[in-house]
Structure formats: structure tokens, C-alpha cells
Amino acid sequence: MSHDGLNETKTGYISSLISLFASSSTLICCAIPALLVSLGAGATLASLVAVFPKIVWISEHKEAIFMLSSGLMFIGGILQWRNRNAPCPIDPKQRDACLKTRKISLQIYWFSLGLLIIGGWFAFVQPLL
Numbered sequence: 001m002s003h004d005g006l007n008e009t010k011t012g013y014i015s016s017l018i019s020l021f022a023s024s025s026t027l028i029c030c031a032i033p034a035l036l037v038s039l040g041a042g043a044t045l046a047s048l049v050a051v052f053p054k055i056v057w058i059s060e061h062k063e064a065i066f067m068l069s070s071g072l073m074f075i076g077g078i079l080q081w082r083n084r085n086a087p088c089p090i091d092p093k094q095r096d097a098c099l100k101t102r103k104i105s106l107q108i109y110w111f112s113l114g115l116l117i118i119g120g121w122f123a124f125v126q127p128l129l
Contacts, residue, residue, distance in 0.1 A: 019076035026119025
């Protein structure tokens with residue numbers, strides 16, 4: 001395997017982890033609080049805010065968080081697309097590890113995208129209904 005192929009695989013995996021981290025912030029600012037309130041768990045939300053007061057700051061800046069998260073997801077998607085056919089080693093064990101890493105990376109990316117969509121729904125669409 002060429003050194004570039006190894007770097008491309010690592011880049012795709014790292015970009016997926018970054019997009020997962022970024023999209024998780026949308027859950028913290030919007031989806032989890034909305035879910036707690038809709039389930040009648042306002043006291044739980046109040047306790048959560050008391051323990052993690054930065055949640056309020058995150059909620060107040062949700063537009064910037066969504067722009068940043070969406071940008072990271074876009075970059076992650078480009079990297080996933082670019083690395084989809086990156087070369088893997090000829091050695092069977094290394095090739096299998098390479099293909100497994102690529103598959104896991106793609107799954108993390110799609111999961112992250114789902115989190116971003118859920119957070120976006122609760123932040124921007126649900127309040128309008």
C-alpha cells in the first residue's frame with residue numbers, strides 16, 4: 001500500500017470523528033432540551049442546565065454552531081467521497097483492516113449526518129409548528 005492510501009484512509013476516519021463531534025453539539029443545544037420538555041421533564045432540563053450552564057450559551061448561538069457543524073459535515077462528506085476508492089494494502093490482513101476502517105468511517109459519517117438533521121429539526125423547524 002502506498003503511503004498516500006494509508007493517509008487517505010486515516011483522513012476519512014478522522015474527518016468522520018470530527019463531524020460526529022460537531023453534529024453532537026446540535027443535539028446538546030437543541031434536540032435533547034426539546035425532547036426533555038416535550039416529555040414533561042422540565043425539571044430534568046433545569047438540573048442539566050444547573051450542572052452544565054454552557055448549554056444555555058450553546059443554545060443562544062445555535063445558528064453559528066449549525067453553520068460550523070454543517071461546514072464540517074460538508075468537508076467530511078467530500079473527504080469520504082474522495083477516499084471511497086483509496087488504495088488498500090495487498091496483504092490480506094491489512095486490506096481487511098483498511099476496508100473495515102473505511103466502512104466504519106462511512107457509518108460514523110451517516111450517523112453524524114442523522115444527528116445534525118435531528119438537531120436542525122428541533123432547532124429550526126419544530127418551533128415553527
